[in-house]
Amino acid sequence: MSKGNVGSMRASIIQQKYLAEAYRIAHYQGDNPYITTSALAERMNVSAPAVAAVVERLKRGGFVEHEPYRGMRLTPKGEREALMSIRRHRIVEVFLVKVMGFAWHEVHDEADAIGAVIGEELTARMEKMAGYPKRCPHGEPIPTADGVMPPIHDVQLSAIEDVPKELIVSRVSSHDPEVLKYLGSLQLVPEQRIALLNRAPFHGPLRLRIGKQEQVIGYELARSIRVTPA
Numbered sequence: 001m002s003k004g005n006v007g008s009m010r011a012s013i014i015q016q017k018y019l020a021e022a023y024r025i026a027h028y029q030g031d032n033p034y035i036t037t038s039a040l041a042e043r044m045n046v047s048a049p050a051v052a053a054v055v056e057r058l059k060r061g062g063f064v065e066h067e068p069y070r071g072m073r074l075t076p077k078g079e080r081e082a083l084m085s086i087r088r089h090r091i092v093e094v095f096l097v098k099v100m101g102f103a104w105h106e107v108h109d110e111a112d113a114i115g116a117v118i119g120e121e122l123t124a125r126m127e128k129m130a131g132y133p134k135r136c137p138h139g140e141p142i143p144t145a146d147g148v149m150p151p152i153h154d155v156q157l158s159a160i161e162d163v164p165k166e167l168i169v170s171r172v173s174s175h176d177p178e179v180l181k182y183l184g185s186l187q188l189v190p191e192q193r194i195a196l197l198n199r200a201p202f203h204g205p206l207r208l209r210i211g212k213q214e215q216v217i218g219y220e221l222a223r224s225i226r227v228t229p230a
Contacts, residue, residue: 011063011078013116016085018044018054019063022074023082027149028173034071080147087143088115088123090136095126097137104137104189105180120145138180139171139190139226157196157206158222165196166230174224183225186215193230 011019021043022035029035041051055072058064063078074082092111096102102110118126124145127133134150135141141150154170169192172183183189187210195209203219 011058011061011081011085015054015058015061015063016081016116017112018051018058019074019078019082020085020089022064022072023079023086026074033073034067035073036071039071083143083147083149085115086149087145088118090140090142091115091123091127091130091133092118093136093138094130094133094142098130098133099126103181104184105177107137108175108177135171135190137190138173139169140173154226154228156223157225157227158203158219160196160227161199163196163198167194167196167227168192168230169194170226170228172225179221179224183221186210186217188217188225194227 018040022040025035025039025043026033037048037051037055040055041048044051055064055066058078059066059072062075063081064072064074066072089111092115093104093107096107096110097104133142141152143149152170157167160167169188169190171190172180172188174180174183188194188208192210196206197209197214198207199205205216205218206222208215208217
């Protein structure tokens with residue numbers, strides 16, 4: 001196969017998943033675009049050798065660059081592929097919740113399966129039926145059709161130090177259905193107004209006011225909740 005043909009190859013379904021997860025990891029790292037094999041293996045729940053094999057194929061396809069001791073980073077081609085995969089996934093999530101009545105903790109795996117196989121026309125139709133959403137049910141931004149990720153400026157709830165503090169839940173960065181189900185039962189969902197009343201030192205629990213109720217949550221759970229000032 002010629003070099004030109006390799007460069008024009010599209011990512012397979014499994015490669016799309018890896019690219020999307022790599023983008024998500026890099027997104028939360030801020031200024032560091034490099035993703036380690038171990039971080040990607042943990043996110044994909046596979047072994048490091050399995051990740052290395054996929055990364056090698058992605059490298060040959062022109063989707064990633066790899067540097068020893070630093071990890072991989074997405075090329076512009078790889079980032080475009082990742083953003084389109086994320087766009088389809090998040091639009092499907094909104095469609096399943098808003099149109100089909102699924103709960104927010106039920107849709108991640110379904111959206112993974114559906115988003116990997118639908119085309120642009122069906123994605124656009126689902127987007128229209130869901131009311132042209134800007135964010136998924138978990139608060140994550142939906143990339144535009146031309147491959148632009150809308151910026152969001154928020155921080156982890158666990159990072160807020162000055163209390164009391166009035167806040168708004170921006171997004172929840174967890175795919176765990178049990179975590180999402182629990183947060184939903186507490187009404188710790190995107191756009192919910194809350195107040196951080198107190199926090200224990202040394203990564204101790206946080207006391208919140210949610211509506212008229214007070215709740216205490218652990219530090220690790222607070223790390224999955226991102227907030228903005230009210």
